[in-house]
Amino acid sequence: MRLRPAVAATAAALAAVLGMPPPAAFAADPATVLYVAGKSASCSDSGQGSQAAPFCTIAAAAAVVLPGQTVRIAPGSYPEQVDVRRSGTPGHPIRFVGEWTAGWTNTTPRVSVMGSHWPTDQPLTHAFTLTGVHDVELRELYLESKEEAVTVTDSSAVTLDRLFVHGEFGGQTGGVSVSGASSDVTVSRNQILHGNGVTIGAGVLRAVVTTNDIGNSRTGIAVTDAPGTVVTGNTVTRSEDSGIVLAGASTGAVVENNVLVRNAAAGHPGTAQLDVGAGSVTGTKADYNLVADEGDGGYRWAGTAYRLPAFRAATGQGAHDIAETGNTIGGPVPSLPREGSPAIDSGDPSAPGLPDTDQSGRPVIDDPKVPNAPGGGVRDRGAYERYGMDYVSLFTDVSQGPYPLTVKAQAGFRNDWTSDQPTTYTFDFGDGSAPVTSTESTVPHTYTAKGEHQVTVTVTDGFGQRLTSLGDAYGAYGARVSVRDPAPVKAALWPTNPAGDFRFDLLAGQSSSPWPIKSYAFDFGDGSPVQTNTYSSASHLYAAPGTYTASLTVTDSAGRTDRTTAKVTPGFAPAGFVPVAPKRVYDTRDPANDPGASGNQPFRPGERREIKAGIPAGATAAVVNITATGATTATHLDTSTIGGAAAGQTSSINIGPGETVANLVTVPITSSGDTRNLGLKNHDGTVHVVIDLYGYYLPQSADGYAPTPATRIADTRQTGAKLGPGASLPLKVAGSAGVPSGAKAVALNLTATEPTAAGFLAARPGGQSGRPATSSLNFAPGRTVANQVIVPLGPDGTVEVYNNDGSTHVIADVIGYYGADAKGRFTAVLPVRLQDTRNAPYQALDPGAETTVGIGGTGQVPANAVAGVVNLTAVAPRADGHVIAYPDLGPVPTTSNLNFRAGQTVANHAQVPLGTNGAIRLRNNSGGALDLITDLYGYFTTG
Template sequence: MRPTRATALLTAGLVTLLGAPAGAAAAAGAPADLYVNNQDGSNCSDTGAGTQAVPYCTISAAAKVVAPGQTVRIRPGRMYDEAVTITRSGEPNKPIGFVADAQPNANAYVQLANGRALTVSGASHVVLNKLITRSGLQIKGSSDVVLDQVYSRNGSLDSLAIGEGSSDVRVSRASLIGVRVDGGSRNTVFSRNQISGTFGPAIAAVDAPGTVITNNTLTGHCAATVSVTGGSTASGLYNNVLITGGDPGNCPVPDARNAVLVSKSAAAGTLADYNAVGADPKLYPAPYSWSGVTYKDVKAFQAATGQGAHDVSAESADKVSGYEGSLSVDSADATAPGVLLTDFSGKAMVDDPLVPNTGKNGGYLDRGATELQDGLTRVSMTVGPNHAPVGTEVEVEALSDSHWPTTMTYEVDFGDGSAPVVTRQGSAELASAKHTYGKPGDYVVKVTAVNGIGTKVSSQIPTKVTPVGPGTAVLTATQALPPAGDTEAHLPPLTYAFDASASVTPWPVARMEVDFGEGWYKRYEGTTTVQHTYERPGDYKATVKLVDTMGGTATTTRTVRVDYAPSGYVAVTPYRVQDTRTWGGFLKGGEPTVVAMPLDLKTGNSTAGGMSAVVLNVTLTEATQDTHLSVSPTREDRPATSNVNVRKGGTTSNTVTVPVDEHGWVWMRLNAGQAAMIVDFVGYYQPNAGEKFSPVAPTRLADTRTAGGALAGGSTRTVKVAGVNGIPVDAKAVAVNLTSTAATSDTYVIAYPDPAKRPVASNLNPEPGKDKSNQAVLPVGPNGTITLYNNAGSTHLIVDAVGYYGGDGSKALFTPAAPRRLADTRTTGKLAPGATTTVSGLPAGAIGAVLNLTATETTGAGYLTAYGFGSARPDASSLNTLPGLTVPNHVMTPVGDGKVSVFNSWGGSNHVITDLLGYFTQG
C-alpha cells in the first residue's frame, strides 16, 4: 500500500522534532533557541529576551514572541501555573517547537499545574514534546502540528480535543485519557500511543476524514474502544491492540461496547487490518460494528466486510498485549500508514526468536504501542577469590538474565591493563574466565554481556590483590559527631569511630578483635567500622587484632585522646524536669541520684539527642543540715567539686553546666543530710548545632535601685538585653548575672524570654537581709528583651551581661569538662579585702571559661568579680559574699593567657574556690 499524505507528514514532522539532539548547534542563519525556567535561582524575567542566562519565567511569554525555526526549551521541575495558548506559527521546514530542556534530566517532563490547559489555536508548523497537562490539550483550527510524548489528563472529559478544521495533526508516543477528533479535521495520525477511555471511546473521530490510527494500545470503558463516525471517511485502523474492559454494570449510560465501531456514514474508504482485539465474549459479545452491522467475532467480520484480514482476538487483554507469547508479538504490518519503527518508550523493533514472524511479508513488528524486548537487564557475576595474595588464580563467573535463546557474548576485563577475556555461549549458560594478577593493587573486575541484538549490560566487583607475606594492621580513631541538622539520632558524647579498613592482610579478614582501652573488648565478623562511647575523657590505648581466613594475624595499638567536642549552644525557654517535692521525695547524703535529660527536645533543626552538656538551674530546699550538692556526668566518681551550697532550713539555687553521660543523664550527689531538689532545664550544648558564644566583661543592663524601683510581688519587669551595651541586636541568647538585694520576704525570681509565656521554673531565691546572685542563660525574647518576674514581697534586681550567643561577632564554641578544681585558697591562704588572685590551668587557646566560683569563711559582706587576666577589672560582681555563709555562683568570664583574675571587694576576707565546668575556644 502506498503511504498516505498523512504518513509522509508524520515522518517529516518527527524528523524535525527528534533529528537534532537538545543543545545541538543551530543551522547557519537559524534564530537562537528561547529558554523558559521558573526554578529558584534561574534569574528569569518575562521582560527579557529569553536567553539561557536570563530565561523567561513563563511559557506564555515565550509563546508571544517565538519565531519560525525557533525552539522554546523549557526547564522541567517546578510546575508552571499558567494556561498556555499558542497562536504563532512556524513555516514549512521551520516549525516552532516547545520542548522540555534536556538538562538536568533528559527524561523529565514539563508540567502545567492543575486547572491550566494547553491550547494551539489558529497556528501551523508547531511541535510539542514532553509536556504534561492535567486539564486538557486542545488543537483548534491549526495545521501541521506534532504532539510527541505528551501526557494529558482531564478527569472524565477528553484529555485531547482536535477540532475546528485542524489538519495534519500527528500524535505519537503520548499517554492520554480520551481523545476526540471532530469539526471537519483532516488527516490526523495517531501512532504508538497509550490511550484509555473513561465514559467514552479511547479515540472518537467524528466528521474527521483521513484519521489514521496505527500501532496504539487503546482501552475502552463504557463505550466503543475506537469510534469512527459522521463524515470520517477514508480513515484507517492498523496494528492496534484494542482492549474492551470494565464492568458494564458500572457504566452510567448503556452504550456500544465494540472494540471497533465504524458508522455507515464513515465506512467509505475506511480500512482496518492487523488489529488485535482483547475482550471477554461473555461481557462483550460483539467486538465489531461496521457500517451499522455488528459482528460476533473476527471471522464473521472478515467474511462480511473484507476488512481485518489479519485481525486476531482473544478473551483477555494479556493475550493480545505486548507480553511474551501474545498474539501481538512479531505479527504487525511494518508498511501500514503512520508506522513508527520505535515504540512508546523509544525502543526499536526487534525480532523475538521464540515467536514465528507472522507480520506482513514475514515482518516482526509488534502490534500496539510497545515493542517486546529481549529482557536483558543485568548480568550477575562472582569473583573468587576477590581478596588474595599475588600469584593466586582468580576465576570470574557470569550469567545474564536474557530469556531469548540467542548467543551471548561476555567480555571480562580484570582491570589491570591485560586484554579482556571474551567468551560466547547460550544465554542460559554460565560464562567463566581465569586470570592471575602480577602485582598487588586494588582492581575492578568488569563483565559486559551483549545479546544477539546488541543490548549491553555490565556489572563490576572490586578485587584486592595483596603482597605475599604477613599482614599489616592499621587503626584510625575519629570522634563521632551528630550530623548538622540531624533531628532523630541520639549520639552520646565521647563516642569514637574505629576503622581498620586501611589494613592489608594477605587473605580476607575473618574477624576483628578490638580492645578500646578501658576494659571493653569486642569481636566482630570481618573488617568493619565500629563505635565506642567512653565514660570519661582521657588517653586510652586501643588495640585491634585482625585474623584472616587462613589464620594469619595482624595487630596494632594506638593512643586515643578522648575529650568532649566543641559545641554550640541551643537556648530553650526554661522548664522543670524534676521536683522531688511533688512526690514527697528528697536526696539523701552520699547516695547518687540520676536526672534524665530530655533527649527528644526539638528546637529548630536540631534536637538534644546529640547534646554533649546541659545547662541547668538547680535549687536545694528543706535541707536538714548545712550541706552541698555536686553534679557530674558519672555515677561512680565522687567529685571534689561542688555546685550548690545550702544552710539548714534554707533555700538556694545555682546554675550548673555539666556534661551528660551516654544515656543523656546527669548525676546528683548530696554531701550529707537530706534536701528536696528542683531541676530546671535551661539549654544544652551540641556539636554541629546551636550558636557560638562571645564573652564580655560584666556589663550592667539594669539596676532597679536607680531606675524603676523594686520589683513588687506578682509583677514583671522587661529588660532590654540585645542591641545595647555591645550586645548585637541579632543575638539569640544572653548570659546574665542576676543579683537581688533589699528583699522584703523569701521569694523566687524567674527570668524568661517571652512575657506572654512564663515558665514553671526559677533562677534566684532572694531572702531578706541577704544579697544573693545567680547566673541565667536564656533566649532573647521579643524586641531584644527578657522578662523578670518576682513572686512575693519586693526586691531590687541587678542584671549584668557576661556574654551572648549568636548574632554579629559570636565566635566561640564550648568544650565541656568533667568538673575539676582549678584553685582553692584554703591551701594557700585567704584572699584579703581589695586583693586579686590569679587562677591558671585553662587551655592556652581559651577565650572564655565557665566556672563555679565559691566564697567561704567570709568575714564581711562584699562581692567577688571574675574577669580575664591582663584586662581591666569591670565595675560589676560575679557573686555576693555574706559573713558566715558559703556562697557559690556559676560564672562565665573572659580568659587571658589561660588565666582568670578574681578580685575580692573591701568588705572582708574570703577563701575562694574555683571549679572548671568548661571553656570556650575560637570556633
C-alpha cells in the first residue's frame, strides 16, 4: 500500500520550526554571473545574460555558461527541462543557483523548475539532466517533474545541494538519479518528497548521499552495483519499500548516522529499513544508525532478516546502532528528532561525507539534556540537528504610518533548553541604522524617512544558539513596516455594475492614508442599513430602479475620517426575446429533472431554492411555466431574485390543497457569478414543483415584442366539438390576428373549459407529433382554467394545442407576438406589488366594477412604456367569473385574462398594453365581488 499522508515536512514547515536562514550567496565577481529572470520585461534568450538584460530561460544560460560562472536564477516558475552539457574545471565549477524566501513561515526555494506538470501540454520529463559533464553544482532550487527531477549520467565532481525535489502532484516519480560512468557525485542536504528518492545506478563510483530528508518515496535510497558509495546522515521516513538498499555489487559502502523509521518494513516481506544484498556486504560498514526495529526486522543482510541484537551477533555490524521503538522522530516536523530522542548527540562525528551544517543549514550543537556519544561526539543522527530553540517570532505594534514613525518591535521564541546566562535580542530595523542588541525582548525605534523596511531579530541564548526571524514578504505579524509621507486620509468610491442589473459593487480600493484604514462604511443611498467593513468593497442588491447617491466614509487607525459620494443607477438593460422549444428543466417528482439536487423531495414550508434552468449568462429574465401539485395546504410560490431580495413581497402562483395549478411567470434574474438561476420559495405546507422553460430575455437579441389587440383565434364552443384525449388543435397564427408572417413566437391567453376529466393542455410549435414533455395549463373536471403561454411558431407559422386526457373546449386569444420587426424591448424589474384591494385605500371589486392600475411613470416604470408584464391574482371571489385586463381609456375587449371559480384564489400572467396615461384597467366580469392583486414583473418600451 502506498503511503500518501500530507507532506508536513515541507520546507515551509521546517522554516517555522527551525527558522532556517537563507544560505549565503556565492561570492562572485559580476563578470562571472549570468542572470536568468523569466518574469523580467527586459529578458531575452539571445542576449548576454546581464543583470539589466537577463536570459528568459535557464536553458539559454546553460547553453553558454563557462567554467567559474554562476547562473543566478531569479524567483519564478520555469516550465522547462534544462539539459546541462557544459563543464567547469577543478576549483572553478559551473553553478546553477536559485533564491530562498526570507519568511518566518515559508523559507523555501523561490525558483521552481517544472520539468513537467505545468504547462500540462509540454512533453518534458525532467527538471535538470547532466550528461557527460564535470564540476557542476545545482543549489537552492525547487524541482518538480514527472520522471526523475535530476538525472546525472556519465558525469563527475557534481554537487546537488539544498534542493527541494517533489514528484509531480499526484505522486509521480520525481527524485534524483545518478547513473552510468559517474563518479564523485554528492547529493547533500536536499528534501526529496513523493515519488522516487535517490537512485545510485550501476557503474557509479564513490557517490556521497548525505544529510538528505527523504519522505513519502518508493525506496528512500537505492544503490545498485555502485562500489564505494557513502550514505551518511540521512533521514528516511515513510518510504513505500525499504529505507536504504544496497544491491548488486555495491561493495565498500559506508552506511552511518542515518535515521530509518516508518518505512514499509512492517508487513511487507522482502523489505527492511536497511537492506544490504549478498553482493554488497564485502567491505561495507553499517553503524551509528537509528533504525525502527519492527516487523520481520529492521535489517536484511545478505538476504536474511534480522532484528538488532541478532544483526549484531550474525554480522558484526551495527555496534552503535539504536533500535527506535518509541516514536522519537517526528516533533514539530515529522523528520525532526523529538527532545530526548536517542538520535541526539549520538552520531559518529568522523563519518565520511558529512557537511559542516545540517539539512537546514545550522551547525552542530551540543544538547545539554542528552548525554554525548562515546568519545564526546555531539553530532545528531539523521539530517537534522536538534536545537532547543526552534521558533522565533517578531511583532511590531505598528505596521504602517507617516514619518516620523515610532514602532515597538517585540520578539518571542520557544526554547526547550534553559540556561543561567541571559538571552540577547539583536534587532535590525531595515532602514540602515545600526542593529540594536538588548536583553529586553521589546525595543522601540523611530523611522525618520519614507521607505519599506523589513524588521528582523536574532535571538541568542546562553548556549550560543542563534536563530533569526526572517520577515514575511507580506508583512505578516508586523515584521514589515511601511513608512509613508505625511498626508490626509482620502476616501475614493468606484461603483461597478458588471451584470447591468440591480446588483452594484462599491469599491474603495483607491482610498488612501499613510495610516492603515481600519473601517469602510458604505451607505447605499436607498435607506438600507450602512454596511461597515474592514475590507474595501461591498456588494448591494437594490430593490427598485432609480438613481441613488451612495457614500463611503473611511476611518484610519489615527481616528481621521473622510467621506465621498457616487451616483449609482440600478436597473435591467432592455432586452429582446429568445424563444426556445418548450422543455422541462425542473421536476421535484423526478430526480433526473431536479438539477437543484433536492433529492426528489417537495418544497418544505418556507423553503427557498436556487434552480439551475439552463439560462445563459447575460439574460435578464426567464419565461417559465410553473406547475404546483400535491400541496398539503393552501400556499403560494414566490419567484425571487438571487439572494431572495423579492421573496415574500409578491406571489407568482397560488394553489389549494390537492390541486394542480400552472402559471406562466416572467422571472427577473440578477447576477450570480457566471450563472443565471431562478429563485423559488414556498410559503406554507409542502408542494411539488414542475418548471418548463419557454424562453428568456437577452439584451443582445434582436427580436422585440409587439402587443396586439386581444383577438380570439379559436373557441371550440363555437363549433361544438371538444378537443379529445391525445388530440392536437392546430392554430394558424402568422398572417392573422395582427401577427405578421415573419414572427418568431406568439403570446396567447389559453383557456380550457368544460373538461370531462383531469388533464392538461400543452402549447407547442406546430408540426410536432407525440405526447409533449411539457404542459401549459392543468384542469380538473368541469372547471374553467386559463393561463398565458409564450410559444415559438412552427415553420408553417402555426401553434398546436395538445390535450392529454378527457375532452375539453379550448379558447385561444392572441395578445402579442415576438419578431425582428417588433420594437418592444423588455425591461425586467424586481417584482413589486402595485395594488392589493384587500388593503386601504383600495376596496374589493363589485360585479362589473373596474380598477385602474398605474404602471408607466410610477417610478418603477418610465413614462414611455407601452406595455406592462403583471401577475394578476383573484382572491376569494364570491362567484365564478373572469377578469379582463386592457389599456386604460380604451374599449373593453371580449376576451379574458384570469378565470376563477367561487372561493378560489388563482393567478395568471398578463402582458397588457398601457393606455395613453400609462395605466391598465382591470374589470371584474363575474356575479360576485372579489379582491384583486397586481404584481409587476417588467415592462416594454419602444424607444
